[in-house]
Amino acid sequence: MHAAATQAVATSVHALVRRAVVVRRTPASSSSSSRALALAPRRHPARRAMATTTATASDADAPPPSSPLVQYVVLRKDLGQGLGWPLGSVCAQAAHAAVAAVWTFKDHDDTRAYCAPGAIDEMRKVVLEVKGEAQLTTLAGRLTEAGVDHKLWMEQPENYPTCLSTRPYRKSEIAHLFKKCNLAKGTIGGGGGGGGS
Numbered sequence: 295m296h297a298a299a300t301q302a303v304a305t306s307v308h309a310l311v312r313r314a315v316v317v318r319r320t321p322a323s324s325s326s327s328s329r330a331l332a333l334a335p336r337r338h339p340a341r342r343a344m345a346t347t348t349a350t351a352s353d354a355d356a357p358p359p360s361s362p363l364v365q366y367v368v369l370r371k372d373l374g375q376g377l378g379w380p381l382g383s384v385c386a387q388a389a390h391a392a393v394a395a396v397w398t399f400k401d402h403d404d405t406r407a408y409c410a411p412g413a414i415d416e417m418r419k420v421v422l423e424v425k426g427e428a429q430l431t432t433l434a435g436r437l438t439e440a441g442v443d444h445k446l447w448m449e450q451p452e453n454y455p456t457c458l459s460t461r462p463y464r465k466s467e468i469a470h471l472f473k474k475c476n477l478a479k480g481t482i483g484g485g486g487g488g489g490g491s
Contacts, residue, residue, distance in 0.1 A: 361466035363408045364418040367392050367459045368433060369478055372426040388421065391447035391459035399443050399461035408462035418465075422475035430455050433475070442468055 373379040434446045443461045
C-alpha cells in the first residue's frame, strides 16, 4: 500500500511539473507582431500545497545544494583597448584558453561532469579582465601557488600571454582568488591593428 501511495504522489508531482508554466501573450503595443511572450505559473492552490508539502519532506533529508561548476576565463583588457585588437581576435584568445584548459584536465571528475552530455547545455563561465600582461602573469602565479589547475594561453608566434582559463571548479572553491579581477565588460577597442587567431 505504501508503494502505491508513493507512486500516486510521484505521478501527481510529475503532472504538476509538466503543467507548472504556461506561455501567455501580453501586448507590448497595438501591433500583433510585437507581442512579448511572458511566463506565468498556473494557479492551482491545492496542487501547489501538495507539491510544497512533498518538496519540504524530501528537502529535509537532502544535502544542501553544492556550488555550481564554473570555468573562470581571464582576459587582458589592454588587448582591445590599448592594442586595438578586434573583438573576434580577443574572443579567440578566450576560446583557446578555455578549450585548452578543458582538454588539459579532461580526466578530472569536475571536467567530466561539466562536459557530460546531460550538463553540456548548462555550462557556466565567468569572464573577467585584468589590466595587462603583468597582472595576468601575476594571477597565473597565484593560481599555481594555490594549486589551481589552469592554462595560461600564449599567443603564437609572438609568444606572449593573452588569456588564462581554469578547468571547471566548484565556484565556492576558487572564487576568492579572482576578487581583484573585474567582470569583462564594455566595448573592445576598434581598429584593425594587432590580433591573434
